[in-house]
Amino acid sequence: MKILIVEDDHTIALGLEYSLQQEGYSTITFHNVQESKQFIEANIDEIDLCLFDLSLPDGSGYELCKLVKSLRDIPVIFLTVIDDEVNVVMGLDMGADDYITKPFRIRELISRIKTILRRYSKQSMNHSLKQIAGGNIQISTLEGKVFKKSIEVPLTAMEYRLLLILANHLGQILSRAQLLEQLWDVAGDFVNDNTLTVYIKRLREKLEDDPQNPVVIKTIRGLGYKMER
Structure with missing residues (x-):
């Protein structure tokens, strides 16, 4: 399972990479929208789940979520310090599957990732x-x-x-x-x-x-x- 991480805070990104790799996931990490878009467009079939920071130096996680969902139906989770109803609803309306507010417990995030991947796996099996x-x-x-x-x-x-x-x-x-x-x-x-x-x-x-x-x-x-x- 490959997880795409887009997070501009390098310390948080390194922590996510380490924790997810310990769980057996492979990861690829970017820190801005432009490089992420290029990778997504060229490698969408290799990605199983996306973790997108909402606020990025050259754009937002919303842009990346919209791009991903236009290419393939894979799960997207937003990571953000913003915790208000408008942003939560906007993200979910764009197709995001979950929304977790920083700071967060890594075990909680991994639990949510596993739950979402199980749901998508069942949907895929039932999709005709x-x-x-x-x-x-x-x-x-x-x-x-x-x-x-x-x-x-x-x-x-x-x-x-x-x-x-x-x-x-x-x-x-x-x-x-x-x-x-x-x-x-x-x-x-x-x-x-x-x-x-x-x-x-x-x-x-x-x-x-x-x-x-x-x-x-x-x-x-x-x-x-x-x-x-």
Whole structure:
């Protein structure tokens, strides 16, 4: 689990890093809005939770919360010395998950972090709609349906199974052997290497804007295939 810390007080930041790493979390820390934004935009898929100081030298934690929530639904906790109802409500309305006032007990913060991460984990398990390719492709796992830009795309059972395997490993490269093995496990039908090529081609024809230059299902030369979020 990686936690992004944005705190302009270096002493507090070091204390947070140490305490969270002792709990088994990995951390990345910044002290201003500009550097934080650059990291968030480039690495949003690597972040599991954000701790944002509200008052920063070149902006506020509100800006960072808004950016994070526009890119991905991950938990955000504000750390601040400001303790008035207006600021609390504003932060929560922007999508923040919790709000803790300095000075705080580190054990209380860690307890809140664990509670929020558990809640998000349950939501993720119960969430039936996978968003792929910038949200252009959606998979409703409850209905077994696939949509492109909100329009249903008819897939065969094997095409759907292949897409689901790729979607369950977003950002990971899967070799042809791995795909064939998982298709065999799921379907119980024989799928050979040539057949896999055909299924990949058909999926691209149905999901890609330009099947000759795929962006949904990418070929990683010499390694296999990868699907981005």
